[in-house]
Amino acid sequence: MGKTKQLISETIVVVRGGGDLATGVIQKLAHTGFKVVVLETAKPLAIRRTVALCTAVFQGRQQVEDTEAVFVSSVSECEAIWNNNQIPMLIDAEAKLLTELKPTVLVDAILAKKNLGTNKMMAPITIALGPGFSAPKDVDVVVETMRGHHLGRLYFNGGAIPNTGTPGEIGGKSAERVIHSPTSGNVQHIKKIGDVVRKGEVLFYIDQVAIKSPLDGVLRGMISEEVVCQIGLKCGDVDPRSFDKVDCYTISDKARALGGAVLDATLWIGREKNLF
Template sequence: MVNMKVLIRGGGDLASAVAHKLHNSGFIVVVVELENPLVVRRTVAFAAAVKDGATTVEGVEGRFVDDISEVLGLAARQFVAVTTLPEADLMKAWQPDVFIDATLSKKPVNYRADYAPLTIGLGPKICAGADADYVVETKRGHFLGALIESGEAVENTGIPGVIAGRSHERVHYSEAKGIVTVVVQIGDMVKAGDVIAKVDGAPVCAKLDGVVRGMIADGTVVPPNTKIGDVDPRAETSYCWTISDKGRTISGAVLEAIMRRFNDEGQL
């Protein structure tokens, strides 16, 4: 494995878990994000570098770059590059060995398996064998992290995974389009009924007791029904700054997919 390049679409917490794993495994990693990320678990998301210039996830630096020459000059184990440059330009100029769709958009995709030498998709609505070479199961449960070589991951149910016996109560959404005003910070302890944010002045209240594990950036403009906050009933503050069990499982599956493909081809 010499200077193998990985382009990841998306810089949220699960995408960042993948970026973290691959960076530490010696890959050159570039993350492509929106100019205004809608990331909630910002303390473990390389997307935070878009606004902050740089961020660190479990000891790995993510650094914002806005010049394609900086991407072309990247070396292994240097840092995770985060950019808002057009993906098509990066694919053409940088020519990554691996493309990973880690947006978990749960929508039909705009690429095929031949988009890169190895194409990997996370979650539903991506067909292994057609849209991607591999799909990784992202639904919590027995098959989390399974590598799918034909077909799709489990369809999205719209119900958040269960943590400490709680599911939909953990996740908080905007009811209407508006500007988010943050009231509490990641790491704060809250009680059910506490106002954690406002969307155009309308309060969003915690639905359970716990620690604020995620909160969208203050001033973000959101459409209706957008995830803006995450309250963890386990109330363990250290979890706010560390990659989740789900992220570690998914990132391990991605690494396995890469090793499978390039070991078989004698490139590793």
Template sequence: MSADFPLVLIRGAGDLASGIALRLHRCGFPVVMTEIAQPLAVRRTVAFAQAVFDGACTVEEVTGRRCTIEEAMAVTAAGAVAVIVDPEGDAITALRPPVVVDAIMAKRNTGTRITDAPLVVALGPGFTAGVDCHAVVETNRGHDLGRVIWQGSAEADTGTPGEVTGIGRRASRVLRAPAAGHVIGRVAIGDRVAEGETIAAIRAGGVDVAEIPA
């Protein structure tokens, strides 16, 4: 990474956060990402959050490596994206990045402050530009998707998944667990499945307690 590009710290390492990280990394910015101990990323094959589970992962030929706060700058200097388990945000204080991006996509502010860095950018609803951050990026599908907001907020959370071409019922593409436990996948991301086919099971106490159909 070039010394001409400032460090960017991204809160969250899901798919949207990873898209941001890829673009910045390819432009030459050193990128550090922070995550919780059990990431909630859904599109795991295209999310640097997978490095939390596997130690390292590759997204479009860019490697993300799990590391400590103390190891982060060495990881970026070696040409990788640093991924830190840091639910409390200690890396912001320790690394003092010039740029912080909140890409957690929690639909609410989970602790980002406009004073965290000289430039603080947040994605989606839950933030007000000029109060919580310097700029907000619109994430709702439609005409304003990707718009940078310097005053005000993004569109409010609709509570309904965005429309995807070919799926008539928007809510039908989101599957919810019928019981508590660990999700055990029965198919891989990218596999073609038929409606009604079992794609995962919920396991609790070593026993499958429920199945999840497509």
């Protein structure tokens, strides 16, 4: 008899990172029936927090659309969370819990623009998003993350388009819509995500330094008050489009595209390796 294949409903997928783009990946895998578990840092740096499941680290749980993540402190708690159709989230920046979790699939969705330690020994199927990885050396497949014609493309040989250092254009604005911290220190919010803001209006403070809006628009992202912000860190994002054209509360088109690409890669490689 041939090798017994795994049921998708019994297949554990570890996703490293729970930011807004990772959330699109997590939702797609969970919808398909995989047992998804997220490994995060103790202080996630996501700024689009309303659509990032990693916010569960700070507040215990976070729901984005129909997908809810619950922060847990041990692997032993995961089964109960899965049985409740939720996503367990653990603090494990170095992926040390893989020996306990024993995943079939590992997805690096940290999007650090570099490899922070992911390798093919971590799981039978390994997938990485964005630049900093090369397939098949580091992982089985790399997913393109740059907006445009190739978004979501799977690379089985080579890697994604190198980081340009320039944010994607939205409403005709690119680098000017993104805020980087001019100093280091604690964060104090004045505005909230989803607020309509004017150029020059104070959005939040970092160590008593006022962080002002670079343009008129909608505050789409802002770093958590739980984070001690470091100088140069991306800490805010203002969407220049009108309020009726900005959605701060549902998964983006880019995140959904990446989710579909990761699901495609998972099923494709799983079939090729006769896993499920």
